[in-house]
Amino acid sequence: MILARIQKLSVAIPENLAEMLEEEIIFGRLKSRERLTEEMVAARYGVSRSPVREALRLLERDGLVMREARRGIWVSPMSQRDFDEVYTCRIELEGLVAKQAAEFADIEKKAEFKNLLSELKQAQARNDARQFFIVDVRGSFLTYTLAGNKTLTRLLGGLEKQALRYRYHAYEQDPKIIQLSLDDTARIYDAITAGDGESAKAMTENLIREIWQSMRAGIRDAFGEG
Amino acid sequence: MILARIQKLSVAIPENLAEMLEEEIIFGRLKSRERLTEEMVAARYGVSRSPVREALRLLERDGLVMREARRGIWVSPMSQRDFDEVYTCRIELEGLVAKQAAEFADIEKKAEFKNLLSELKQAQARNDARQFFIVDVRGSFLTYTLAGNKTLTRLLGGLEKQALRYRYHAYEQDPKIIQLSLDDTARIYDAITAGDGESAKAMTENLIREIWQSMRAGIRDAFGEG
DNA sequence: CGACACCATACTGTATACAATGTACAGGTC
DNA sequence: GACCTGTACATTGTATACAGTATGGTGTCG
Structure with a gap:
């Protein structure tokens, strides 16, 4: 997008x-x-x-x-409060969409996850943050498409953009945060491809919760509690 | 609103x-x-x-x-598919907002739930569906306000309207569906007032899930699977 | 008789003109 | 010197005019 x-x-x-x-x-x-x-x-x-x-x-x-x-x-001003709001919503909705993507989608499109993963690795290797985030977003949208839930996609589309703002800022502070999520992302892609909805949901919720917690203090220092 | x-x-x-x-x-x-x-x-x-x-x-x-x-x-066309989309999202988000409302809010505003409940009962007694739904929506927005999560409120504001469309249609088919939710709603209001977040969340999720299931067949018959 | 092309029409999309409102600064008054 | 008031300006909000595109009907040709 x-x-x-x-x-x-x-x-x-x-x-x-x-x-x-x-x-x-x-x-x-x-x-x-x-x-x-x-x-x-x-x-x-x-x-x-x-x-x-x-x-x-x-x-x-x-x-x-x-x-x-x-x-x-x-x-829009950034703040820890706003960040918390976005991430508490994302935990629920990204978990749901991962589950639905795993349960309902077709094999062909799921193959695309492999390409995305290698693109993510390349971007990480080149330290190209912008490219990393762009591919990451494409991964999210592939998941949304697989889930086939237009309403959920509409809701998440907005959250994703707000979240990315905070993630890019965190990257500027400390470029190695990119590495945090790659392995977990790979496992989530696998669960979705394998059709394991509950697992995909649980792992997605955990990943987002971890990212949330790991970024929280830095966000407060940079933007205040709000 | x-x-x-x-x-x-x-x-x-x-x-x-x-x-x-x-x-x-x-x-x-x-x-x-x-x-x-x-x-x-x-x-x-x-x-x-x-x-x-x-x-x-x-x-x-x-x-x-x-x-x-x-x-x-x-x-927008109505369909069982769209209905499912709205309600699967609502289960997650309404649960979350009920939890946050219970955990973070002040006592004074919570007192307003009592008035709302009696208004709901009056509307039900008079068989005034429009008034019932309007008060019900006010109850939702009170919950949103208590939670103090603007992002969540923004997301739910949209879902609420779509959901209400289906609920009003269901009411026209069979006016007694209004009665379905009143007791549960009262218990949820109590849990929020008492500050019991987990309970409020669980009960909200259950209530919405039940309404969803009870309406599902009728929606399909009226609007098709989509 | 059917199919294709063309044109008329209705509507959305964009630009511009006009109205209303909020803000900042200057001047005056207490 | 501080505060209030009036006025000019900047910017949003609304109306209107114009451009471009999709649709439906009609006419002509095969």
Whole structure:
């Protein structure tokens, strides 16, 4: 999804704009609490305010920006509190989607996990964090697709982006956090491929809970408790 | 939230529009798969297309309408599949929010549960389904508020509306389904008030699971498997 | 009689113009 | 000097005008 802008940009300007802005926010080029005026964004991307407004609605939906009526829009502040919120929700929903992916999906698509895993390893070897996260997100979306639960996908799509923001920040502080999750991720992919729903669910919940706990103090130090 | 339009309507036209349309969809005055053209909605509510477009984005966010690019917008179709998706997500998230509400909240606000419960009983006694559902939703939002988890509230806000659509339909088929949940709801409110998070979570999950199972066949007969 | 192409139409998508509101700064008053 | 008030400006919110695309019908050709 992050790289979707490779598609023709002429179609669906608001969605493409939203994806570009998402990237800017996730990778920290647009900073927490930074003001976004519609005209500024419009000028920067060479479009009018109409599609910009719609793009900002999409970002608002996913919690990446906050709007105050008639006052403006700001990049959502980061905080330990917000981080906790996102991760407590993710534990439940990512567990559920892993279970459903394991139980209902077809073998062919599951084979794609192998490619993703090797891409993850390559990115890690090259210390290419951005690429690592992008492939990681593709893995998540493959899981969502396998689960075939559109509602769940819709909910997780938003959470994923917020989570990635914190994960990328943590990476900048200490690049080796990337290594934390790779082995566990491989095991989860295996469980999904093998059709072991309960196991996939339990491992996913544990992995996310561990990542949550390991990042928590650093997030508080960087952004405050909120 | 449903009755929020009592507030000044002059502020935030898109949000107010969205709430009115939500009600139309939930209570079946706008039917499944019905076409919505922007101009029609605009004319009906006496505004221009700009705020209508934003309102429809909000409805899309909550899964109440579906948009196909450059083709138009339709009221989301109902189906057993969609119903299953909404309820499997709700089991996890409503359980989580009940737990957090029990653990973190202050006594004063919790007292409000008593009023809500008596309002529910009154509505049930009068066979006033709409009022029953509206109060029920207020109970959910009180729980969300107590939990103090904005992210979770955002996610559940959308699910709640979709769920209510199915529940109202079920009520029309057989008005006595309202009675199903009242006793359990009372026990859950008690657990939250008593601060018993695990119990509140377990009971909430069970209640939603039971409602899900009891409604499932009827939904399939009415809307198909999807 | 059927199929394909073309055109009219209706609607969404985007740009621009206008209205309303919130904010900051300057000036005046106590 | 501090606080209040009025005004100018910046920005959001809404309306309207224009562009582009999908659909349905009609006409013509095979």
